[in-house]
Each structure stands twice: as C-alpha cells, then as structure tokens.
Amino acid sequence: xxxxxxxxxxxxxxxxxxxxxxxxxxxxxxxxxxxxxxxxxxxxxxxxxxxxxxxxxxxxxxxxxxxxxxxxxxxxxxxxxxxxxxxxxxxxxxxxxxxxxxxxxxxxxxxxxxxxxxxxxxxxxxxxxxxxxxxxxxxxxxxxxxxxxxxxxxxxxxxxxxxxxxxxxxxxxxxxxxxxxxxxxxxxxxxxxxxxxxxxxxxxxxxxxxxxxxxxxxxxxxxxxxxxxxxxxxxxxxxxxxxxxxxx
Amino acid sequence: xxxxxxxxxxxxxxxxxxxxxxxxxxxxxxxxxxxxxxxxxxxxxxxxxxxxxxxxxxxxxxxxxxxxxxxxxxxxxxxxxxxxxxxxxxxxxxxxxxxxxxxxxxxxxxxxxxxxxxxxxxxxxxxxxxxxxxxxxxxxxxxxxxxxxxxxxxxxxxxxxxxxxxxxxxxxxxxxxxxxxxxxxxxxxxxxxxxxxxxxxxxxxxxxxxxxxxxxxxxxxxxxxxxxxxxxxxxxxxxxxxxx
Numbered sequence: 223x224x225x226x227x228x229x230x231x232x233x234x235x236x237x238x239x240x241x242x243x244x245x246x247x248x249x250x251x252x253x254x255x256x257x258x259x260x261x262x263x264x265x266x267x268x269x270x271x272x273x274x275x276x277x278x279x280x281x282x283x284x285x286x287x288x289x290x291x292x293x294x295x296x297x298x299x300x301x302x303x304x305x306x307x308x309x310x311x312x313x314x315x316x317x318x319x320x321x322x323x324x325x326x327x328x329x330x331x332x333x334x335x336x337x338x339x340x341x342x343x344x345x346x347x348x349x350x351x352x353x354x355x356x357x358x359x360x361x362x363x364x365x366x367x368x369x370x371x372x373x374x375x376x377x378x379x380x381x382x383x384x385x386x387x388x389x390x391x392x393x394x395x396x397x398x399x400x401x402x403x404x405x406x407x408x409x410x411x412x413x414x415x416x417x418x419x420x421x422x423x424x425x426x427x428x429x430x431x432x433x434x435x436x437x438x439x440x441x442x443x444x445x446x447x448x449x450x451x452x453x454x455x456x457x458x459x460x461x462x463x464x465x466x467x468x469x470x
Numbered sequence: 471x472x473x474x475x476x477x478x479x480x481x482x483x484x485x486x487x488x489x490x491x492x493x494x495x496x497x498x499x500x501x502x503x504x505x506x507x508x509x510x511x512x513x514x515x516x517x518x519x520x521x522x523x524x525x526x527x528x529x530x531x532x533x534x535x536x537x538x539x540x541x542x543x544x545x546x547x548x549x550x551x552x553x554x555x556x557x558x559x560x561x562x563x564x565x566x567x568x569x570x571x572x573x574x575x576x577x578x579x580x581x582x583x584x585x586x587x588x589x590x591x592x593x594x595x596x597x598x599x600x601x602x603x604x605x606x607x608x609x610x611x612x613x614x615x616x617x618x619x620x621x622x623x624x625x626x627x628x629x630x631x632x633x634x635x636x637x638x639x640x641x642x643x644x645x646x647x648x649x650x651x652x653x654x655x656x657x658x659x660x661x662x663x664x665x666x667x668x669x670x671x672x673x674x675x676x677x678x679x680x681x682x683x684x685x686x687x688x689x690x691x692x693x694x695x696x697x698x699x700x701x702x703x704x705x706x707x708x709x710x711x712x713x714x
Contacts, residue, residue, distance in 0.1 A: 365552055372523050372546045373617065375569035383569060387556050464555040464597055 254434040262434040263441065269423070270442050276419040278446055280336050280408040284343020285450070288404075289397060291344065292351030300359045300385065317349040322410055329415040339411030339419065346407040347400040351393070358392025359385050391465050394458040401454045405447045474498035474537060475621060475651040476522060481532035483517065490676040491517060494532070497670055497679055501537070504644070504652040504689060506662035509672035509680075510709065515655040518672075519623050522653065536621075545617035547624045551610040553598040559609050560585065560594040566617045581616055587646065588612045604635035608642065615646055622652040628661065640665050644690040659705050663698045665689045671708050680708050 236256045242248075243255040250258060263270070295313065299306035321342055328345075332338035362385045370380045412421025420439045427435035459467055476499040483492045491514045499505045507515050521528055523544050545566075553562045563581045567573045585594055588608050598606055607628065614622060627643075628636045644665055656662055662669045666689060671680040683705070685697050692698070 363552070365548060365550060366554075368520075368525065369546055369548075369552050370569055372544060373566040373569050374543070379569050379571070384554070387554070390556075462556075464599060466599070 251431055251433050254437060258434045259437040259441065262432070263438040266435055266438060270420070270439060273418055273420050273423045273439070274442055274446060276336065277339075277405070277408050277412065277421065277443065278450075280339040280411070280419065281343055281404045281446075281450060283336070283340045284407055285347055285401060285404050285454075287340065288344040288347025288400060289351050292348045292396070292400075293355050293393070295348070295352040296356035296359065297386075299356055300381070313349065313352055316345060321345050321407060325410050325414040328411065334415050334417060338414075339408045339416065342411040343404050343407035346403050350396040350399040350403075352396075354396025354399075355389055355393040358389030361392070362388040390462050394462055394465075397458065398451070398455060401451045402447070404450070405443060409443065473501050475501035476653070477533070477535045477537065478518075478522075479533045479535070481518075481521075481530060481534070483514075483521070483528055483530040492530075493676040493678075495676075495678060499651065499653055500668055501651050502649050503667035504647065504654060504665055505668045505670060506654045506656055506666035507670050507672060508656055508659060508662045508705070508709070509677065511657060513672045513674075514677045515657075515672060516625050519625050519653065519655050523623055543619055544621045544623050545614045545619040547610055547614040547622070547627045549626045549629055551598070551606040553606055553609055553613075555598050558595045558597060559590060559601065562598065562609055563612045563616050565613055577616075581612075584612050584616060588642065604631055604639060607631060607635075607639060611639065611643055611646070620651060622647060622650055624652060624654040626656055627654070629656070629658065636661070637664075641690045659702070659709060660693070663695075663701060663705065664691055664693075669701075669705070671705070673708070673711075 239256050243253060246253075254262075295309060299309055324345065325338075325342060328338045328341045332341055366384055366388070367380060370384055375383070408419065409421040409424075412419040413425060416422045420443050424436050424439045427433075427439065459465075478498070479496050481492050481495040482490065484490050507518065509515050517528070521530065522534060523546055553559075554565065557565070560578070560581055561568065563585060564573060564577060567577050582594060585591060588611065590605060590608060590612070593601065593605065598609070601609065607630075611627070614624070624643075628639050631639060640661060654662075654665060666683075667685055669683040669685075671682070672678070673680045681704075683701055685691075687695065687697055
C-alpha cells in the first residue's frame, strides 16, 4: 500500500511538472521537463553515482558523529547540573549561528575534502538530537524515579534502566528531524568548496548551463535523502518497539 | 492490635506556606496487618505514606520508628501502575531485583510462580500496552510483592479501576499480602471496610486521628459482613462531617 502511494505521488508530481512546463512554455534552460531530466539521469548516471557516494558518505558520517555528540552532550547535562549550566549556551549558539555562515570557515579549517562537509552535517544534526534527548530525559515521570529510589536503585542504574529508555521516543523524534535536514549540511559544504559530491556536480552543471543535469542531481539527492530518512525511521520503529506507530 | 511495626510520634509537618499539615500527630501501625488510612482528599494521607517511605522532599519533626529497625526498607504501590512500557510483564515484576543487580534464576522462577498466583499466567512475555487496566494494576501489585519487603505502602492503588475489577483486585491483594504489614491509603470507605484489619480515620486541619476501628474478622469482607454493617454509617458520618 505504501509503495503504491509513493508511486502515485511521484507520478502525480511528474504530471504536474510536465503540465507546468507545457502551460507556461518556460524555456528548457530555466525549467526542463521531466523527460529531458530523465534523459540526463540516464546519460550522467555513472558520474552522478560516483558523486552520490561522496555525498551519501558525508551525510551518514555526519549523522553518526552528530548523533553521538548530541546524545553525549544531553547525557552530560543530565548527569552534571554544573556542566549543564556551561553547555546550554553552547548548545543554543550552535543552532543560532546559521550553518551557511560557518561553511567557509569550516572549509578553511578542515580543507576541501570530506571532513568540512561532515563537520557541517554534524553541526546541523547536533542540536535536534541533543535538545530532544535532553528534554526526553528531563521529563521522565517523577513517580517512576521515586519508585526506583524506594526499590534501592543507584543513580547510575536509574539512568540506565529508566531515564534513558524513557527518553528514547523523544530522542527518536530529534533523530528523525536530523535525518531530514542532514543533507543540507553536506550539500552547502560542497557548494562552498569541494572537488566531488552531488553539490559540487550541481555547481559544475550550473556553470555549463546544464539545467537538466542539475535537476537530475537534485532528483538523486532527494531519493537518497528519502532512503536515509526511511531507513532511520524503520530502524527506530524496531528499536523503540513499545511506542505505538499508528496514531491519529 | 498486634505489636506496632511503625510508631509515629509527635509528627509535625508544614506546607511551604507555613500552614501545618500535621501537628503532633501520633499513630501506630500494627505488624502483619493491613492498616487503612482513610480520609478526605488533601488531608495528608499520601504525604504520610511518602514520609514513611523515606522520601526526602519534606521538612518535619517528630519520630517515625520501625520495629525491627531494619524493616524500614519498604515496597511501594501507587495509583498509577508505573509499569515500564519496554519491559515484559515478567521483567516488570522483577524490576526491583534488576535495578539492584540481584537478578537470579531462582528469582525468575519465583516471579513466574507469583504471576500464576496473580492469575496472569500466559502473559509473562506480554508488554504492558497489550494488558487491560486491571491486569496492569495486578502486575504492579505483583511487582510490589516481589520485593519481599516486610512493609508494603499502597497509595490508593485501586482507585483508577472500575468497580468490579477493583473488588477482584482488593480480594487478590488481601490474599497475597496476608501476614505482611501493609499500609493502605484510600478515600474509599468501602475499600477500607473490605480490606483493613484496622482503619485510621484522618481529618481536620491540621490533620488528626478522628477515630480508629479495629476489626475482629479477617479481610477481605463482603458488604453483607456484620462488621461492615456495624461500622459503615459511623464511618461515613465521620467522613461527611469532615467534608462539610
């Protein structure tokens, strides 16, 4: 059913796109129709796939490192109220400064390779993961904590067996948001300075007025972002098995 | 009454505003019996229970003595079942042992036996989300009993259940807690009459012991029981008097 829905949605969007091109008569160098883009996809498939590998690696590495850092930051803030007072402003600042403004600096610091793009993705992912996990842990039912205390549990055991599992649904929400925005970091980083990746290839095609190739790269990026999002969603549904997946 | 398991003497506890909740309150809880503390909402029943449990969120004076002193470690059951949704029924029943790092095969067998006695056999591996409200509260009761403590503190444990499920659970609780010192807080006179060896009625501001009823028969008792009929009107009268 979900596959059929996805197929119909894609088909609908393609038809709308084609209609827009036909009705407005926009020149192909501004908005090419779906067929020329499909053609470009077929012609440049090999190169696009090569660049996709770079971008996908940057996104996945960024997700892993960003999640690890975000979760560690949230845990540290829960364990130590003193450190929390120091870390909370840093957490807010990490989100307040636009990552686009930091991109040139990161490229300067980490070079034109993958490291600067991964750092960009990490910066974008860090906040939603850290903030949601921290809030989830902070909102653990106080009656549960009291029950654990009466049962004679230590602070560490309470954290391990009650606080962290209680916060997993909130953590998952943050991770889902992070997975959806992670490609932004990688692509912006590639735009600022790189020698490979889908962002780089889009700029390359733009310089040559190959708008159909740009759209083909965008399509590949969209499918990749969707696949990463659904893979994480699938994984989280299995890890947090007690959470109802069907709601309103 | 049997020898007291808990003796509370001259307990004084104030709200943050300074108004007294208890002032020189003294009462005894009999060993091996179920004592029900009955009173209107806000009279301090749950606070008293939390204080006995060792909760550190209060400033109070007076004495709370346990007999023997090592019996001050308690098991707790509240109105919410507080089952962990990611653990199976069996693991929830074994939660205390798991939290203390004391889980053994023998305890697992003991838990399974208790689950059978609690009429939940066949649901050992079920998650709480697949259990009914009554079954969840029964699981919480088994988790409390699994702690093996000599003192059980129960804070309106059956108040969220429908009438029929509540009666069934009261009877099961009376059967499973027989011989264990149990302090049950409730605002339901019928529940106290059904389950208690002794009822202590709290009321007033600051709260004081309005009356104490000691029963001759063993709980659980039905509504047709002579002792229930004997005390029902006077008990309701006392509660209503305080309510007005």
